[in-house]
Structure formats: structure tokens, C-alpha cells
Amino acid sequence: MTVKLTTKEQINSLLDKYDTFLFDCDGVVWIGNELLPSVKETMELLQQHDKKLIFVSNNSTKSRNDYIHKLNNFGIFNINVDQIVNSAYSTATYIEKVLKLSKTDGKKIWVLGQSGITDELNNKGYQTMTFDDLTKKFPHDELTMDNIDNLIFKDEINCVVVGLDFNTNYLKVGITMQYLLDNNIPFIATNIDSTFPFKNTKLPGAGSIVEIVKFASNREPNAICGKPNNGMMDSILISNNLQKDKTLMIGDRINTDMKFGFNNQIDTLLVLTGIETEERALNEKIITYYTNKLGDIYDLSK
Numbered sequence: 007m008t009v010k011l012t013t014k015e016q017i018n019s020l021l022d023k024y025d026t027f028l029f030d031c032d033g034v035v036w037i038g039n040e041l042l043p044s045v046k047e048t049m050e051l052l053q054q055h056d057k058k059l060i061f062v063s064n065n066s067t068k069s070r071n072d073y074i075h076k077l078n079n080f081g082i083f084n085i086n087v088d089q090i091v092n093s094a095y096s097t098a099t100y101i102e103k104v105l106k107l108s109k110t111d112g113k114k115i116w117v118l119g120q121s122g123i124t125d126e127l128n129n130k131g132y133q134t135m136t137f138d139d140l141t142k143k144f145p146h147d148e149l150t151m152d153n154i155d156n157l158i159f160k161d162e163i164n165c166v167v168v169g170l171d172f173n174t175n176y177l178k179v180g181i182t183m184q185y186l187l188d189n190n191i192p193f194i195a196t197n198i199d200s201t202f203p204f205k206n207t208k209l210p211g212a213g214s215i216v217e218i219v220k221f222a223s224n225r226e227p228n229a230i231c232g233k234p235n236n237g238m239m240d241s242i243l244i245s246n247n248l249q250k251d252k253t254l255m256i257g258d259r260i261n262t263d264m265k266f267g268f269n270n271q272i273d274t275l276l277v278l279t280g281i282e283t284e285e286r287a288l289n290e291k292i293i294t295y296y297t298n299k300l301g302d303i304y305d306l307s308k
């Protein structure tokens with residue numbers, strides 16, 4: 007039975023029970039570039055109680071260092087890069103540790119996505135190619151579908167990664183598709199979120215972009231690296247030596263954040279500032295607690 011957080015006693019029992027808090031970001035900590043209410047105070051409260059804070063985001067548009075800067079800009083400090091796990095980092099880790107893609111074959115990874123993905127791949131020693139790189143090689147009037155044959159470098163690409171790209175266009179998808187027509191080229195998706203919470207609405211998420219590429223290329227991704235993928239959770243649990251019964255996963259989306267916790271026997275807290283509604287919260291057995299916003303942890307503790 008999902009429990010709604012409404013009292014100071016409930017917050018005190020959360021603080022007693024859990025020593026690690028896993029935070030989803032979009033729709034929980036912030037929406038776009040707006041910090042949600044009482045989040046800064048909540049982080050300070052948890053830090054005062056010596057709790058371990060880990061930020062686990064499916065947003066691949068930023069690198070982990072970008073996340074540190076974003077948190078600092080919101081006045082949230084004393085967070086190091088090891089406390090940030092996003093789908094760009096888990097994708098780069100998957101490619102290095104599981105796919106074991108060569109870094110020395112002189113080839114590049116084609117990325118339909120933003121700098122979060124290329125930064126994390128480059129940090130691991132992989133060369134990447136994006137549409138932005140083509141804009142530096144070709145004049146604008148040659149970046150058209152009529153010139154598609156000259157925009158494809160099949161001998162240079164050994165993998166394709168698709169993630170959230172706010173500047174997705176037909177030609178980018180068309181080029182990505184050409185590489186995936188070769189079934190030997192791995193197709194790696196960063197995450198499957200259908201929507202992206204922004205302002206007071208929802209926009210297409212990475213998962214919607216992956217679906218376009220999947221349908222056009224008639225390929226399923228060889229791997230999906232973000233929540234609720236267990237590989238992401240395993241690396242968090244192992245590298246932080248976490249106890250599952252002392253860990254709480256806080257998120258705004260049931261099919262990623264809540265599944266991520268539930269599938270790994272970790273308690274879950276759903277907040278209603280992102281994708282989901284109270285009605286959905288009340289009808290999902292995989293949710294341990296729910297509340298209106300993350301900042302309720304601070305607001306109710308007073």
C-alpha cells in the first residue's frame with residue numbers, strides 16, 4: 007500500500023531508516039533550469055544527517071561535471087562527480103566494460119544526442135562523430151538529404167548511440183539510420199523515457215527519438231543503459247557499497263525511477279512534480295511512499 011508523506015514523524019522515520027538517497031533529477035530536483043521548492047534545504051538537511059546523496063538521471067544531454075556545475079549554480083554544494091550517475095555515463099561505461107568496443111581501431115562512435123554523451127565517451131578515450139562535426143566539414147547548402155552519400159562515413163563508424171537531442175532533425179535521423187542498416191554496428195540507446203518534463207508541460211523524451219530510429223532502421227537497441235536498467239543500479243550499489251534496505255530511490259516516473267528501485271528491492275518515493283499523478287501513485291504497488299514534492303522532506307521536518 008503506497009503511503010503519502012504528510013507528517014514530521016514520517017520524515018523522522020525516513021531519516022532513521024535510510025542512509026542513502028538516490029535522486030532522479032528532471033522532475034524531482036529541478037524542471038529544466040528551475041530548482042524545485044525547498045530542494046536546496048532538503049539537501050542541506052540530509053547532508054547535516056550525514057546521508058549519502060547520489061543523483062541518478064536518465065538525462066544524457068549533460069556530462070557528470072555539467073551536473074556538478076548545475077547543482078552548484080542552484081546552491082547545492084559538496085557533491086563530487088562520483089555521486090552523479092547519468093545515462094550518458096552509464097552508456098559510456100557499458101560500451102567500455104560490457105561491449106568492450108575498441109578504442110584503438112581508428113574508428114568513431116556516431117552519436118545522435120548532445121555533449122553529455124560525447125563528453126563521457128571522450129573521457130573514456132573514445133572518438134565520436136556527430137552532426138555538429140559535419141557542420142564543420144561541409145557548407146550549409148551541402149548538409150541536405152540530396153547529398154546523403156557524401157555525409158556517411160561507414161568505414162569510420164563502429165557503433166551508434168542515440169539519446170536526447172533537442173535539435174533532432176530529419177537528416178540527423180537519416181544519417182543515423184544509414185549506419186544501423188549494417189546489423190554489425192551496435193545500436194546503443196541511453197534511455198527509454200517517452201517524455202521530458204519541461205516548464206509546465208511534457209516534451210518528447212529520449213525514448214521517443216529512439217523509437218523513430220528503431221522504426222526507420224528496423225533495429226532494436228542492443229542495449230538500453232539508463233533506468234530501469236539493472237546494470238546502472240549494480241554499478242551504483244557496488245561502487246558505493248550500499249545496503250539495499252537502507253537506500254531510498256526518489257523519482258517522478260513510474261516506468262523508470264520506481265521500477266529501478268522496485269526491481270532491485272529498494273524502497274521508492276514518488277514525487278508529483280514531474281510526469282506522474284496522485285491517481286497513478288495510488289494504483290502502483292511498486293511505490294513505497296509518495297509526496298507532492300521532494301522539498302516536502304524539509305518542509306514537513308520543521
Ligand SMILES: O=C(O)[C@H](O)[C@H](O)COP(=O)(O)O
Nearest residue numbers: 031032063064065202211212
Ligand atoms: O528524455 C529524457 O532523456 C528524460 O526525460 C529525462 O532527461 C529524464 O531525466 P531524469 O528524470 O531521469 O533526471
Ligand SMILES: [Mg+2]
Nearest residue numbers: 030032033258
Ligand atoms: Mg525524472
